[in-house]
Amino acid sequence: MASRRRGAQLRRSGRALALALLGAGLALPESPAPQPRYRPDGQLVRPEGYREWMFVGANLNMGYREGAPPPKHDRFHNIYLPREAYRRFAATGQFPDKTMLVMEVVRGATHASINRRGTFQDQLVGIEVAVKDTARYPEGWAYFNFIGPEGKALAEAKAFPREACWDCHRQHGAIDNVFVQFYPVLRDLRPGP
Numbered sequence: 279m280a281s282r283r284r285g286a287q288l289r290r291s292g293r294a295l296a297l298a299l300l301g302a303g304l305a306l307p308e309s310p311a312p313q314p315r316y317r318p319d320g321q322l323v324r325p326e327g328y329r330e331w332m333f334v335g336a337n338l339n340m341g342y343r344e345g346a347p348p349p350k351h352d353r354f355h356n357i358y359l360p361r362e363a364y365r366r367f368a369a370t371g372q373f374p375d376k377t378m379l380v381m382e383v384v385r386g387a388t389h390a391s392i393n394r395r396g397t398f399q400d401q402l403v404g405i406e407v408a409v410k411d412t413a414r415y416p417e418g419w420a421y422f423n424f425i426g427p428e429g430k431a432l433a434e435a436k437a438f439p440r441e442a443c444w445d446c447h448r449q450h451g452a453i454d455n456v457f458v459q460f461y462p463v464l465r466d467l468r469p470g471p
């Protein structure tokens with residue numbers, strides 16, 4: 279008798295807990311998908327909060343041009359895209375309109391704290407952004423850099439001319455201008471070139 283009552287009590291408190299969790303879930307506001315924002319003069323506002331997006335790849339010391347000298351310091355590229363764009367890409371193989379990809383460029387360092395070997399990511403030296411916005415850019419994507427000449431982060435940036443960035447991305451990016459071939463998290467969804 280006592281154990282039956284105890285069982286009912288446990289069931290009741292389990293239900294209460296489930297309801298409380300559901301309530302907490304419902305109370306959390308769904309944050310809207312990140313979208314590119316522009317100034318009236320057409321400059322792109324630096325995307326914020328991208329370190330909470332999907333992290334899809336980290337590349338080290340990549341150089342795109344034959345014969346280019348190796349960099350003086352190691353350089354990592356960290357690539358992020360919004361979770362919503364990631365999900366759409368996973369489902370359809372396409373990057374939805376208004377997709378943003380952020381590439382942080384981080385200088386490597388070797389000797390600090392207890393480290394005696396190997397390289398860690400040290401100083402942020404670049405924030406480059408690719409935006410797909412077909413209403414605004416007839417060629418689909420535009421490219422930006424948010425670190426100014428003296429290494430200062432810029433609040434907004436102008437799109438580069440097509441030949442500075444777009445041409446190479448169009449020609450060599452595996453899918454829709456994006457270098458999916460170098461981002462394992464995306465590549466593994468879409469095995470291909």
Ligand code: HEC
Binds near residue numbers: 379408
């Ligand atoms: C000669 C080829 C080439 C040119 C020119 C080029 N890129 Fe890229 N870009 C790459 C490659 C390769 C990657 C992927 C690997 C990496 O660097 O980590 C990449 C990756 C990127 C990414 C990450 C998202 C993506 O599309 O894959 C951004 C953002 C980016 N580049 C911005 C720029 C900007 C801004 C310019 C112009 C100032 C530019 N790129 C010019 C070759 C190029």
